[in-house]
Amino acid sequence: MSAPTLEVHITPEQLGAALRADVAHGLTASPKWLPPKWFYDARGSELFERITRLPEYYPTRTERALLERYAGEIAAVTDPRILVELGSGSSEKTRLLLRSLPGLERYVPQDVSETALRDAARRTADEFPGIEVHGVVGDFTESLHHLPTGGRRTIAFLGGTLGNLVPDERREFLSGIADVLDAGDHLLLGVGLVTDPAILVPAYDDAAGVTAEFDRNVLSVLNKQLGADFEPDRFRHVAVWDPVAEWIEMRLEATDEMTVRIADPGFDVTFAAGEQLRTEISAKFRLPGLRDELRTAGFGEVRTWTDADERFALVCARR
Structure with a gap:
């Protein structure tokens, strides 16, 4: 078994910066x-x-169940020698797919966190000693030109992360993936579907x-990384379904008027009482x-595979 390798592009x-x-x-x-x-x-x-294990949060367990059920069909459609995963994180769900790809020679996980990627690459290499594991550290929106070429390739982008991009960003991103793939290569997406807002x-x-704790944590990140003086408890977590754009918006709402100092790069931000800061969109398709x-x-x-309630889908597209 060869040790996993990493190349760092950020x-x-x-x-x-x-x-x-x-x-x-x-x-x-x-x-x-x-x-x-x-x-x-x-x-x-x-x-x-912790969120992925909550009873309300169905996307992760639904996607996992789809991968468990349809990994063989996906393998028959794609039959890759190289599997690239964008935003790989722990690579936990992807290992379900790796077990069904007998012709796979190389797995290329990509993530922005070198620490997380190094750990996931090591665990994957331990479990699949016959597969070369080569990690790429970088931002998935800017790492496409660093991906390996040659051989039958499949790019996986799971977890519903495509929905974090607004439509213009999504068009640019999907076109960028198509540009780096050869004819016959595949893209595998995991996407949330439009469903009842009472579930969403x-x-x-x-x-x-x-x-709510996860949402407010971004303010703690700014405090630690940029010397900001946010008081996270003075912000209320809000989740709203936009029926026109068909996406969830997560927002942080200031509970009272305040001024926050961002030490690096050095400016003040004012919030009115009730003013909201959008921290995420999660488009449903x-x-x-x-x-x-x-x-x-x-x-x-x-090709598409969905759960019985049609809340989530795996989508495989051929270049």
Whole structure:
């Protein structure tokens, strides 16, 4: 068994610069917003793992069940020699797929966290000694040109993360994936589907308050990384279904008027009482519309697998 290898395309200094740029841009906008990728420091990752086990949060367990049930069919459709996973995290669900890919030679997990990626790559290499594991540290929206070429490839993007991108970002991202794939390569997506808001909203606003703690944690990240002086307890977690855009918005609402200092890069942010800061969107899809988006991006044949309640789907598109 060979040890897993890592190539690093984003340094802590570059991550810090990206955070400062996002904060300067998002907190001076109207309305205010932050990208969801900044949730995931060690504490944020721990809280998200707790969220995935909550009774209200159906996406993770539904996607896992779909992978368990249909991994063989997905393998028959894709038959890759190289499997690339964007935003791989712990790679836990992906290992269900790896067991069903007898021709796989190489697994390439990509994640922004070098620590998380190194740990996941080691565990995957231990479990699958016949597969070469080569991790790529970088932002999934900017790492496509670092991906390996040659051989039959499948890119996996699971967990519903596609829904965190607004439509323009999504078009650019899907087109970028199509550009780096060769004819006959595949893209495997895990996406949430439009369903009853009475089911959707509690998945992002659980009764135990874990998601609220996760949402407020982004303010603690800014305090630690940028010397900000947010008081997270002065913000209320809000989850709203937008029936026009067909996405969930997570927001933090200021409970009273305040001014927050962001020491690095050095500016003040004012909040009115009741003002909201958007921290995440999670778009939900209708399969005909997603097929159209994939075809516009440059993909041909599209296969889908859904759960009985049609709340989540695995979507496989051929370049």
